[in-house]
Amino acid sequence: RRDVLVLTPWLAPIVWEGTFNRDILNAQYMQKNLVTGVVTFAVKKYRFFIEGFMSSANKYFLAGHQVNFYLFTDNPEQISHLQMAPENHLFVIAVQNHSQWQDISMSRMDIISRYIRSQFQYEVDYLYSIDIDVQLFEHIGVEIIDTLVGTISSWQYTARRESKSYETRTESQAAIPKGEGDFYYTASFYGGSVAEVYKLTRACFKGVMEDRENDIEARWHDESHLNKYLLYHKPTRLLSPEYYWDEEL
Numbered sequence: 001r002r003d004v005l006v007l008t009p010w011l012a013p014i015v016w017e018g019t020f021n022r023d024i025l026n027a028q029y030m031q032k033n034l035v036t037g038v039v040t041f042a043v044k045k046y047r048f049f050i051e052g053f054m055s056s057a058n059k060y061f062l063a064g065h066q067v068n069f070y071l072f073t074d075n076p077e078q079i080s081h082l083q084m085a086p087e088n089h090l091f092v093i094a095v096q097n098h099s100q101w102q103d104i105s106m107s108r109m110d111i112i113s114r115y116i117r118s119q120f121q122y123e124v125d126y127l128y129s130i131d132i133d134v135q136l137f138e139h140i141g142v143e144i145i146d147t148l149v150g151t152i153s154s155w156q157y158t159a160r161r162e163s164k165s166y167e168t169r170t171e172s173q174a175a176i177p178k179g180e181g182d183f184y185y186t187a188s189f190y191g192g193s194v195a196e197v198y199k200l201t202r203a204c205f206k207g208v209m210e211d212r213e214n215d216i217e218a219r220w221h222d223e224s225h226l227n228k229y230l231l232y233h234k235p236t237r238l239l240s241p242e243y244y245w246d247e248e249l
Helices: 022-032 044-060 101-118 194-213 222-232
Strands: 036-042 067-073 088-094 126-130 148-152 185-193 237-239
Touching (some): 036 101, 044 067, 101 194, 101 222, 126 194, 148 194, 148 222, 185 194, 194 222
Parallel strands (some): 036 126, 067 088, 148 237
Antiparallel strands (some): 126 185
């Protein structure tokens, strides 16, 4: 494609529809016998989205390949039986209900890193965090698989660097200096190898806690910390806004 940017300045591919051959990638992926994990959180009113997300992800996310879905919820006993494809497995994990939604979003990084250390590292090769309030309408395949993967925000894709939603207050650990920043990444879809996602979630949660000690909260919570991390730890692959498009745009 010539109508879009397909390579970053540090030569990482930006994946758009039409820039890859999924059949070739599927054949290569199959040979490696890999398992990919998906982490998602359904707390309080977000439980409403479980069925829509799970049925669409079961159908469209890495179809035909082994996927472990890790569903964190504050009400595990109310999860109805969800029919999964034979190669997919669903694990429902109880998680604490926080009083404010940003507390939930801030603690996600800590929960993911702790479970990587205790469980996920033994069960999956790659791990992706996806927000529960989405539905997949097209196949998301092995073209997303790489060491460290960020998704370009659909809201911020056309914004100039100065108008992107970075945290700029220098008191915050998420602060990005004026004039810096490559792309604005959404915290709604990111991932990579288990080892790299562990480093990312650990670093982001450390930033969150340091901010909390200094009585400051980053502009967009964990997403601000994610953007700071990915500025200095460049993703090896970027997903275009097509992979997480906001229908309001």
